[in-house]
Amino acid sequence: MGHHSCCNQQKVKRGLWSPEEDEKLIRYITTHGYGCWSEVPEKAGLQRCGKSCRLRWINYLRPDIRRGRFTAEEEKLIISLHAIVGNRWAHIASHLPGRTDNEIKNYWNSWIKKKIRKPPAASTTTSSSAKTSPNNPPSAACSTATSDHVVHGAHGHHQLHHHQTSFGVTAAGADHLQLDAIINQNLGLASLPPKLACGGDSPPLSTGLPHQCPLFMFDTGAAVSPPSSLIMTSTTQMHHHHPLIASFTAAMADVDAPSYLPPLVDGMLGSLRCAMDCVGEDDDVTTDHCQAAVPAGAMAFYGDHDHHQKQQQHLQQQLEQQLGQHDEQWDDDEAQHLLMWDQEVLTSSNLEAMQSGAHSLLFMGPNDHD
DNA sequence: AACATTCTCAACCGCGGTGAT
């Protein structure tokens, strides 16, 4: 194992930090700040590299660090955010004040490890045999899969696979979407068709998890064929009590701070502004109508949108053609809640343009801001 | 009690992005 390029010097200490070292670092940072980490070790009298000092400060010594177990709300937020941004721990951590990316990453990895270790047969049994140590996330401890399906994104199609492989096999070469699928399975979601996985007719879960699934995400394309991902947000089961709402309402209120938003929607700020304007202008649309929010920072707006019915029907056909490579019937009630990408009127041609030009498509609930 | 196994989490590594020169 080599050393950092910044710490090739002799006498650079490695390994666990001693209380004395911590004290030196804290004293230095609190009096001088940390403008240049490479200078910190020398000025603080530490035989560490700057990188190590930075890590120690950020992950452990920061005064605003929040330690202790993750709350249920934090867990839900992590799950939802991970479904959107994947292993972008720093992004996820930015939504959890006082938590570090390292902490979240460790938490997630240990959780996933537990899931992978579970034999497939266990997924059809009750959770009574699951370890219920306080270390286990509730959602993991109560993960009684109700499905034998795993959703994979592959080569332009989303597919349902009967669960014939162990989690270990599935996860071994998996990207985060596959892991999501595993998780979703364990949340009892994957038994539904992907496009309806969050649908209003999904039965309440008996897992103790909120029965309103905030979102469902699946990969529809190979890397060379955008969109690389689609996020389907349910409407009927989302409501404003979801913990994500508060988080992203705050984000919406500060759309000039794009760094707050995950990159997935960095390019969507125009749409979001438009959506916010819509809320402001339409008296019939209250915050209670902003029933859905996904971690990507999008919102679904509810309201009277009869005049969009034809557009939606047309969109439905398009989606059925382009997305519906499987047998399930499109649910009209669900279709009611599918729209819409920008302030543009949706046509088959601009839908195609959207799909060819966008890295990701985010379908939100119907709005009527045109 | 002793040993084995599993879990937790702090720390390290290497890569990519960015800004200065």
Add this chain to the structure above:
DNA sequence: TATCACCGCGGTTGAGAATGT
């Protein structure tokens, strides 16, 4: 434009703690 140094991030490791046998 190329190079370099630095920073931040995600992946990984490994020591110690906790738990199981």
